[in-house]
Amino acid sequence: MNLSVVRINELDPSASPLDFYGSELRRLREGAGLNQAELGGCIFCTGSLVGQVETAKKVPTREFSERVDAALGTDGMFSRLVGLVLRSQLPSWFQAYAEMEAKATYISTFQVQLVYGLLQTQDYARAVLATGMPSNLDDLVAARMERQRVLERERPPLTLVTLDEAALHRPIGSREIMREQLQHLLSCQQRRWVRIQVLPYSAGEHSGLDGSFNLLRFDDDPEIVYTEDMIAGHMTANPETIREASLRYANLQAAALSVEDSADLITRVMEERYGDDPGPDERAVA
Structure with missing residues (x-):
């Protein structure tokens, strides 16, 4: 007996978004009169990959989902569902924050170590996530990229980012990766709803010395503050905490460079530290 058939028959669609996705893919594929190989031929992948997704052994990508929707005429169902599937791959303690982040109308964040x-x-x-040595690195990277779709929606959140200058200098991955990342920051500056400011070393002591934090605001829900420690993340809607975090963020913005001067600093670091001059290839060691 084919073990993959047994496994797919036992798939519980209520077990997780991934299981539901797999069971729906199987149901609609069979309803269209296609076997796995035939559907794979329609969406430019192998029948084996289709089978792995149907048995919840493989996490589908957004591209896979869009092609399935086109092939099966499912009116974008899998393209909508894949967001839930990818979010379910995030650490369990982070999933609640990711859900709130996707609903926010206003995001303000102070970041010390990283972009x-x-x-x-x-x-x-990928370089950042690899430091945790996860077994599902590809899925975590895909989930992080999926989070960024919030900035592409019709009404994206107003996103105010304050970066400690250290985040620009810390070499993550390689010189090429850092150059691309800093260039991406400059590109993000062109978006109307994104504002990036850099807190320079010259600011000295500041109100964010305790670490990174995010403030989220919503149309109909209370504001929240999100922080992380080494193990997990923490959200709170406590009014006094919100008040304190808002004051600290206002002070950080006041101490940071203007958006224009921040762009100049990012450009300077990109060219001088990660430019074409070969120099030593500095990599993150943490």
Whole structure:
């Protein structure tokens, strides 16, 4: 007996978004009168890959989902569902924040060590996520890229980013990855709803010395503050905490360079530290 058939028959669509996706893919594929190989031929992949997705052994990509929608005429169902599937691959303690982030109308973030996740390039994100030595690195990278779709929606959140200058200098991955990342920051500056400011070393002590934090605001829900420690993340809607975090963020913005001067600094670091001059290839060691 074919073990893959047994596995797919036992798939519980209520177990997870990935299981639901797989069971729906199988149901609609069979309803269209196609076997796995035939559907694979329609969407430019192998029948084996289709089978792995149907048995929840493989996480589908957005491109895979869009091609399935086109092949099966499912009116964007899998393209909508894949967002839930990818979010389910995030660490369990982070999923609640990712859901709130996707609903926010206003995001303000202060980042000490790294570029904010919504502004990371794929290669930069991969290098950052690899430091945790996860077994599902590809899925985590795909999930992080999926989070960034919030900036592409019709009414994206107003996103105010304050980066400590250290985030520009810390070499993540390679010189090429860092150059691409800093160039991406400059490109993000061109978006009307994104504003990036750099807190320079010359600012000295500041109100964010305790670490990175995010403030999220919504149309109909209370504001929240999100912080992380080494193990997990923490959200709170406590009014006093919100008030304190808002004051700290206002102070950080006041101490940071203007958006224009920040762009000049990013450009200077990109060219002088990660430019064409070969120099030593500095890599992240953490």
